[in-house]
Amino acid sequence: MAKRIDVSGLTAYYGSHKAIEDISMTVEPRSVTAFIGPSGCGKSTFLRTLNRMHEVTSGGRVEGKVLLDDEDLYGPGIDPVSVRREVGMVFQRPNPFPTMSIFDNVAAGLRLNGNYKKSELQDIVEKSLKGANLWNEVKDRLNKPGSGLSGGQQQRLCIARAIAVEPNVLLMDEPCSALDPISTLAIEDLIGELKERFTIVIVTHNMQQAARVSDRTAFFNLAAVGQPGKLIEIDDTERIFSNPSVQATEDYISGRFG
Amino acid sequence: MSNAAIADKRPSTLQGARLPKWSPYAIAGGSVAVAIGIGLAAGLDSRVQWGLIAGLLFVFGTYVIAARVEGRRQAKDRIATSLVWVAFLLAVVPLVSLIWETVQRGVKVLDVYFLTHSMGVVADAEPGGGIYHAILGTLEQVGLATLIAAPVGVLTAIYLVEYGRGNLARSITFFVDVMTGIPSIVAGLFILSLMLMLEMQPFGFAGSLALAILMMPVVVRSTEEMLKLVPNELREASLALGVPKWRTILKVVVPTSIGGITTGIMLAVARITGETAPVLLLVFGNSFINANPFEGAQASLPLYIYQQWANSAGSPAAYDRAWAASLTLIAFVMLLNLVARGIARWKAPKTGR
Numbered sequence: 001m002a003k004r005i006d007v008s009g010l011t012a013y014y015g016s017h018k019a020i021e022d023i024s025m026t027v028e029p030r031s032v033t034a035f036i037g038p039s040g041c042g043k044s045t046f047l048r049t050l051n052r053m054h055e056v057t058s059g060g061r062v063e064g065k066v067l068l069d070d071e072d073l074y075g076p077g078i079d080p081v082s083v084r085r086e087v088g089m090v091f092q093r094p095n096p097f098p099t100m101s102i103f104d105n106v107a108a109g110l111r112l113n114g115n116y117k118k119s120e121l122q123d124i125v126e127k128s129l130k131g132a133n134l135w136n137e138v139k140d141r142l143n144k145p146g147s148g149l150s151g152g153q154q155q156r157l158c159i160a161r162a163i164a165v166e167p168n169v170l171l172m173d174e175p176c177s178a179l180d181p182i183s184t185l186a187i188e189d190l191i192g193e194l195k196e197r198f199t200i201v202i203v204t205h206n207m208q209q210a211a212r213v214s215d216r217t218a219f220f221n222l223a224a225v226g227q228p229g230k231l232i233e234i235d236d237t238e239r240i241f242s243n244p245s246v247q248a249t250e251d252y253i254s255g256r257f258g
Numbered sequence: 259m260s261n262a263a264i265a266d267k268r269p270s271t272l273q274g275a276r277l278p279k280w281s282p283y284a285i286a287g288g289s290v291a292v293a294i295g296i297g298l299a300a301g302l303d304s305r306v307q308w309g310l311i312a313g314l315l316f317v318f319g320t321y322v323i324a325a326r327v328e329g330r331r332q333a334k335d336r337i338a339t340s341l342v343w344v345a346f347l348l349a350v351v352p353l354v355s356l357i358w359e360t361v362q363r364g365v366k367v368l369d370v371y372f373l374t375h376s377m378g379v380v381a382d383a384e385p386g387g388g389i390y391h392a393i394l395g396t397l398e399q400v401g402l403a404t405l406i407a408a409p410v411g412v413l414t415a416i417y418l419v420e421y422g423r424g425n426l427a428r429s430i431t432f433f434v435d436v437m438t439g440i441p442s443i444v445a446g447l448f449i450l451s452l453m454l455m456l457e458m459q460p461f462g463f464a465g466s467l468a469l470a471i472l473m474m475p476v477v478v479r480s481t482e483e484m485l486k487l488v489p490n491e492l493r494e495a496s497l498a499l500g501v502p503k504w505r506t507i508l509k510v511v512v513p514t515s516i517g518g519i520t521t522g523i524m525l526a527v528a529r530i531t532g533e534t535a536p537v538l539l540l541v542f543g544n545s546f547i548n549a550n551p552f553e554g555a556q557a558s559l560p561l562y563i564y565q566q567w568a569n570s571a572g573s574p575a576a577y578d579r580a581w582a583a584s585l586t587l588i589a590f591v592m593l594l595n596l597v598a599r600g601i602a603r604w605k606a607p608k609t610g611r
Contacts, residue, residue, distance in 0.1 A: 053498055058423070085500030095491040098607030099513040109499035112509055147607065158495070165499055 002029035002199040003069040003086070003168040005050060010064030011228075012042070012049050014057065019045045021228035023064075025218060027169075032191060032200045034210035034237065037220030038252070042229025043203045046220070047171050050201065051087035052080040068168070085113065088167035092174040094154035096146035096161070103142040105157055109165040124164055132160035133190050152183025159190065163198070170194065172202040176209065188213050207253060211241050219249045275327050282340070285323065289315035309351070313344045357588065364585030367578045373586070376557075377545040382566070383573035389583050391547040395556035396590075399462050399541065400531050402551060403469035408523050410470075411477025418478070419485040420507055437475035445471040446536030453540065460542035462551030465558070468536035473526045480522025484515040517605035524598030528591045534560040559587045 005027040012020045020042035027033045035043040048054040049062050052073060066073040073083050096105045106125045110116050116124070125142070129135040134156040138149070146157050155175060162170060172191075176184040191200060191213045204210050210217050218234035233246050244250050293312035302308065320340045324333035372388040380387035414434070418427055449468045458464070488511050496506040512519070537543075542555035543565050563580045570576030 051498065053494065056494060056497055081500055081502050083500075084498055088500075089494075089498035091491060091495060091498075093491060095489070095495045097492060097495070097510055097514070099510075108496070108509075109501065112496070112499070112501040112505050145607075161495075161499065167500075 002197065004029045005169065005199065005201075006065075006067035007050075008065045008067075010046070010049060010062065010066060012045050012054055012063075013059070013061045014045075015059035018228040020049075020220075021230055023231045025231060025234050027199060027201055028216065029199045030195060030197075031215040032195050032202060032213050033234075034214035034217045035201070035203045035220060036205070036207060036210050036217060036252070037229070037232075038222070039205075040225070040229070041220040041222045043220050044173050045229070047173055047201060047203050048089075050169070050171055051089055052083045053089060055080070085109075085165055086167055087169040087171060088162035088165060090155070090158050090162050090170065090172045090175050093178050094151055094158050096149070096154050096157050098145065098147045100146060101143045102138050102146045102149070102157060105146040106160045106164050108161060113165070125160075128160040128164035129157075131163050131194070132156045133186060133193075134160055150183075152179050152186060155179060155183065155187060156190065159187070159194075163194070167198065169199040169201065172200065174203050174205060177205060184209070207241075211237060217241070219244070219246075219252065221248055221252070274329060274332070276332075277324060277327055281323070282320065282336075285319050286316050289313075289319055313348070316340055317344060360581060360585050360588060363578070363581035364583075366582065367575075368582040368585060372579075372582060376547045378547070380545075382570045382576055385575035385578075387579065389557075389559065389562055389579070389586060391544065392557040392559045392562035392583065393586070394547065394549060395462060395541065395544075395551075395558040396531060396560075396587075398549075398551040399465045399469060399537065399556065399558055400527060402463060402466035403473055403530060404523070404527055406466065406470040407473035407477055407526070411474045411523075411526075412481050412519060414474075414478045415481035415485060416507060416512075418482055420503070420511070434475045434478045437471070438479065440471065441535075442468070442472055442533050443535040443539070445469075446539040449536065450539050460540055460555045461553055462541055462548075462556040464540040465537045465556070466551065468540055469530045469533060472533060472536070473530045476526040476529060477523055480525065481515075481519050484518035484522060485511060487518070488514045514607055517602040520605065521598040521602045524594050524601070528594045528598075531591055531594070532560055532587065534564055537561045538564065559583055559590075563587070 007026070008024045010020070010023045011018060023046060035047065037043050045054060048057075050066060050073075052062075054060045054062055062074060064074070068083075068086065072078070073087075096102075097108060100108060103125055104111070106128050107116075107121050110121060110124060126135060126139075129138065134153060137153060138157075146154065149157060155178070159170075159175070176187050179187065188209065191202065194200060195215075202210075202213065214237045216234060217237040217240040219232045219240065220229050221232045222229040232248055233240070233244065235244070239245075240249060241253060244253065290312045292315055293308050296302075296311055297308040317337060317340050321333050321337045324336040328336075367385075373393070374390050375388035376391035377387040378391075414430065418430060421427075422430065445468045448471070449464050453460075453464055492510055492514060493506055496510045497503065501509070537558045538561055541558060541561065543561050544555040544557045548554050548556050563583045566576045566580035566583065
C-alpha cells in the first residue's frame with residue numbers, strides 16, 4: 001500500500017516565476033512528514049507537485065524528479081490522472097461536492113473512475129467513513145447532502161473520499177486551518193491511525209500540530225519576497241524541535257522571525 | 259452632583275433627530291398632490307409630465323426636509339433611497355401598463371376556440387379564426403432552434419471556461435460578443451441569402467436556423483458565467499481523486515451549475531420567441547395549419563400579430579386577434595421564465611441538513 005517518495009532537484013514555476021527551487025528529500029512510507037515554514041515559501045506548491053496538481057494551475061510547470069517507489073511521476077508517458085489515483089489529496093478548505101449526498105461524495109472517486117457494484121460501493125463507503133471516524137455521525141443520513149455537515153465533519157468527509165480510492169500516499173494541505181480545536185484533534189487522531197496504512201504528507205502552519213502528529217519535519221524558507229522557496233532541512237521531528245542543525249530553523253520554531 | 263446625574267443632562271451623541279416612519283409616504287403623497295396642482299395650473303396635457311414632476315418633487319422634497327431635520331448625512335442616505343424608488347417606479351409603470359393594456363384588449367377573443375383553430379377560411383378583416391397554426395409554428399421553430407443552439411452554446415461555454423487558452427479562446431469570445439450584437443434582421447438575411455442560393459421556398463426550419471444564430475451567443479454568455487461560478491476547489495477535489503478532466507466537467511462542474519445553465523437557456527428561448535424579422539423573411543406566414551417545419555410556409559405568433567395588424571386595413575376583429583395573440587405570447591414567455599426559476603430552485607446545490 002504505502003509507497004516511498006524520493007524527490008530530487010525539483011524546481012516549480014508559475015509562468016516565469018520560480019516558486020520553489022532545487023528541492024530534494026525522501027518521504028518514508030507509513031510515516032507522517034510535516035512541512036512547516038512561513039507563508040509563501042512554497043510548501044503547498046511543493047505538496048501539489050507530488051501528485052501533479054501543480055500543473056492544473058495555469059502556467060504551472062515542474063523540473064526535476066519525483067520517484068514514487070522508483071517510478072518517476074514526471075517521466076515520459078506518465079498519466080497525471082493515474083498519478084492522482086495513487087497520491088490522494090485533502091485540501092485546506094473542506095470541499096465536498098455540493099450536488100452529491102454523503103454517500104455519493106465518498107463513492108465519487110470510485111464511481112467516476114470505473115464500474116463498481118452497488119454492494120461493493122456500500123462496503124467501501126462504510127469502510128472509508130469508518131476510517132475517517134465519521135461513520136457513527138452520518139450512518140443514518142447517508143443520503144443527505146454533504147454540505148449540510150459541520151466544517152470538521154466535512155473535512156473528515158473529504159478525507160473519507162480521498163481514502164476511498166485506496167491511494168498509496170495522502171497529501172494534506174493545511175487540513176485543520178479552517179477547523180476548531182476539537183475537530184482539529186479529531187483529524188490529528190485520524191492522521192495517527194491513517195499512517196498505519198498510508199504515507200502521509202501534511203502542510204501546517206501550526207508548529208504544535210507538526211510536533212504532535214509527524215515523524216519527520218521539513219522546514220522551508222525563502223530568502224526574500226519574490227525569491228523562490230527552498231528546503232532548509234528535513235529531519236526527525238524530535239530533532240527539528242529540540243536541536244535543529246540550521247540556525248534559521250531554530251529561529252523560526254522559537255518565533256524569532258517568520 | 260454625581261457623575262451619573264451630569265451624564266444624564268448631556269444630550270446623547272448617539273441619538274439624532276429622526277423623521278417619523280411615515281414621512282416618505284407623506285412626502286410622496288404631497289409631491290403627487292403638488293404635481294397635479296402644477297400640471298393643472300400650467301395646463302400640461304401629458305400625464306407622463308405630471309409623473310416626472312412628482313418624481314422630481316419627491317426626490318428634492320425628501321432631501322430638503324431630511325437635511326433640515328436629520329442633517330446632511332442622513333439626507334444623502336434618504337436621497338439615495340428615494341432615487342432607487344423613483345427609478346423602480348419608472349421601470350415598473352410601463353411594464354404594468356403594457357400588461358394591463360394587453361390583458362384588457364386581449365381577453366376579448368381569447369378562448370379555447372381561438373387557441374385551437376387556424377385562420378384557414380377566415381378573411382383577414384372578418385371576426386373568427388384563431389392562432390393554433392401560429393402557436394404550432396412558434397413551438398416548432400423555437401424548439402428546433404433550441405435543439406441547435408443550446409448544445410452548441412453550452413459546449414462552447416465549456417470550452418471557453420475549462421479548456422480555452424490563448425488566441426483561439428480570445429477570438430471565440432470576441433466573435434461571441436460580435437454575434438450578441440447581430441440585429442435579428444441581419445441573421446434573417448444571412449439565412450435568406452443561403453435559401454436563395456439553394457433556390458428554396460420559405461419553410462419553418464430556415465427560421466429556426468436564424469433564431470439559433472440569435473440564441474447561441476446568449477446561451478454561451480450565460481453558461482460561461484454560470485460555469486465560472488463553480489469554485490475551483492471542486493474541480494481540484496475531483497482531479498485529486500484521479501478523475502479525468504472530462505468526467506470532472508461532466509459529473510462535478512456541470513451538475514453544480516445545471517440550474518443556472520437551464521435558466522440561461524430558458525431566458526434565451528424567451529428572447530427568441532418574440533423575434534419577428536427573421537421569421538417574416540424565412541417562414542413567410544401561413545393562414546393554414548402546417549405541422550411540417552421542413553416544408554412549406556408556416557405561421558408564428560409574433561409574425562401573426564404583425565400580419566393581423568398590417569394586412570387587415572384597420573378591421574377591429576383583426577386588431578382583437580392581434581391583441582389576443584400578444585397576450586398568448588406574453589403568457590408563454592412568462593411561463594418559460596417561471597419554469598426557468600423553478601428549475602433553478604429545484605437543481606440548486608442543496609445546503610440543508
